[in-house]
Amino acid sequence: MCTAARPSASVRGMSGDRTGRHAEDAHRLAVTASIDLVRDRPLGEITLPEVAAASGVPEPKLRQVFADEEALIEAVVRAQVDTVLTGQKALLDGVRSLADLRAWRDKLVEDNQVTGGVGGCPIGSLIGELAGRHDRGHRALVAGFAAWEGLLAGAFRRIQERGELDSRVDPGTIATAVMGALQGGFLLARTTRDPGQLATVLDVSLEHLRVAPAGTSLPRAHSLSTKDD
Template sequence: MPGTVQDADRRLTARGAATRARIVAAADELMSLKGATATTLDDVIAASGTSKSQLYRHFPDKSALALAVVARRGGRVLEREEQYLQRVDSFSGLDRWCRAILQRVTVRRGARGCELGALSTEVSDHDEAARIDLDEHLTTWISLLTAVLERMRANGMLAEDADPRTLATGIMAALQGGYVLAQAARDPGPMRIALELAMDSVRVHAKVPARR
């Protein structure tokens, strides 16, 4: 769990922490390229330049290593999303966020998909601990979007009956679906459509200015 990982990190020496970080970074990269299922511990040992004893000192099994990768990706994704979303309170701000996502997908031609969503698809059905952690990270991402929509409702851009949590969940569902389709097609087009539809679902609730 996230707290356990942090506690373990505090007990490590500087050298041990560096070794652990190198192992997790190698596993993260391999799982991005090959997938979590196809990545073996031997692959990680070779890629990280560590010994088998070093790896098992930090991670007793692949599940423990997967949890560390989830924590690493979750921290990276949520830090980026918080930077984008923490001050957004308008449709133009949400549009800029959508363009930033589309730009990242376009540069990669859809490859790799979502860092969290792709991992969730692979591990959630057979690794309950990883599934729980991934759900927490994705739920936090939805909460960031919910906060944006709550600010928009508070400043009069959304109607009072708009449900920010429901709309945010819809945006996330469209986003994750867009990643999957863009990855399969190696084309950013499906992501563009998904984001446009997600934004349309929010604009339905735009507050109409009162007539004078």
């Protein structure tokens, strides 16, 4: 009697590896196609059948990788967040002085000018769309902003250690304020199609980052950022 030979452990492992790679490829293709689709429409409106058609990945395969549209939305948000954080980490990890911070500002403004202001922030543009409607994607977005603020806070802390930022201010609080200004600037630039709006908002926000003269009190805007409050 003939019986089918049972695959060896190594063969079974290779088969599992191929399956894993196929799933990773399907995931990558679907996320890339989704990012292209949301350039012209809200992320929450895309469907798995549309993504299947755009990515070339069969819909049954997509449904093995993503349980539903919510899982796909979360994956797209995470991919967008990772892209932004990778770029920002490369810039902000090198910030040691106010001059370095100015270079960071210049890079943001320069990139925004390339798109005429309409590009906006890839993750900031998702805030209103996800909040209260897509919990998993929203949580991924919140985590992304927290990580970005952490990078900013680290930069402000190094500037503070250098003596170029008042020792009484809290780097984390300043990071939150600058992030708010940055996202507001992106929104204004996108709405008006004027990249100069982002430059203006950042300039006003960063203008107050300086050492207060000895014996003087902090400006009112800084009083909310003191460690002693």
